[in-house]
Amino acid sequence: MTSTDTTPTLRLAGPDDIGTVADIVADAFDHLKVIHYLVPDPGRRRTVARDWYRLYITHAIGGAGQVVVTNDATAAAVWFDRTREVREPEGYDKHLAELAGDHLPRFQHLDLQMEAHHPSDPHWHLLFLAVRPDRWSQGLGGRLMDHTHARLDADGIPAYLEATGLQNRALYRRHGYRDMSPSTIAVTDDTVLYRMWRPARNG
Template identity: 35%
Template sequence: MPPTRSITVRQATSDDAGPLITVLVEAFLDGPVADWLVPDLADRRTVYFRYFKLVFNHGLQHGRVDTTDDQSAVAIWYTRDQVPLVESTGHYYEVERATGRYAPRFLLLDAIFETHHPHAPHDYLAYVAVDPRHQGRGVGTALLTNAHQTLDAANRAAYLEASNTRNRDLYQRLGYRQGAPIHLPTEGPLIWRMWRGQPTDGTPAPFPTDLLPHRSPL
């Protein structure tokens, strides 16, 4: 279904916390990664609310959080130029408090993502979520297109991880190239690494081959 009106993108603030944390929870509640992180459905919503509250506030403090005028979507970006932001020990304790007995999986996922992160300077799209009630209306595309225009003006690349083939195909239509996938351990799902470099000959830039050495995750 096409959007019924124009979509205005703006930078989020702490006043948007309640609605946007809910959007993150609802958008990520179902799917192969959610099943892997929190297999118990009875626990998942509670754990996700605590976790995405931490994620949202972290994005406000250390990155950039974009949203739409109706708060139906949210994207959390981080600038990655050389070495990643090294978190304090307190941050890992916060993740453990938020996720409880599921903390090992959450911390392992962060560590795996960090290990496979490209070294080339880029902006990292850590999370993008659209309220399920607004999906299929071009809201997510509008949110990302706005960010891509800013990146293109600054000659910046973008990187993200896609957790399903539907999202992977959408990112490819938006100019991303797929890298080697990540297979999460203990029968976990596939994750597709996606890179949107600046084209030099009219075609999308190839996925970078250099990787960061293993470092502490976000």
């Protein structure tokens, strides 16, 4: 059987996919240091983080960007359109306080750091690129990026993201992203995100 036969197709997610995409992100991100910082309690971590992802996924699908998902629900990319006015998810502060509980100051700190270091030039923001762990290293993340990059390149629109580690940063570099200056966002002394920018390529 050829690889083409086993490679899932991609599609835009809709409202009925919100829960599924939240599960994909929760599975993919459970090991990340930044998520462990946000929710130190391992017993609550997945539930709290999943509810947080869901806020953004709902917002993107609702018109603030787009979500691309594999048809077998193994990988997803959550994008936001920052070529226009930026809006928070509806009722974000209230929902965040409800879901985060005692961990709210940690989420607020991360939000402030990410926004303070966010580029002001018009772009699309890849907030979450998630692949379920049993499908890592099979090219799904790259396919998801290529899908949206093709349209962004055609329209002359750059892209931005915050890589969560050195391995991810290497992947993004292979897909045209470059380190920015300053290159990092220090969430804590030992938890760092890497700011990366992808100029639009001529079609």
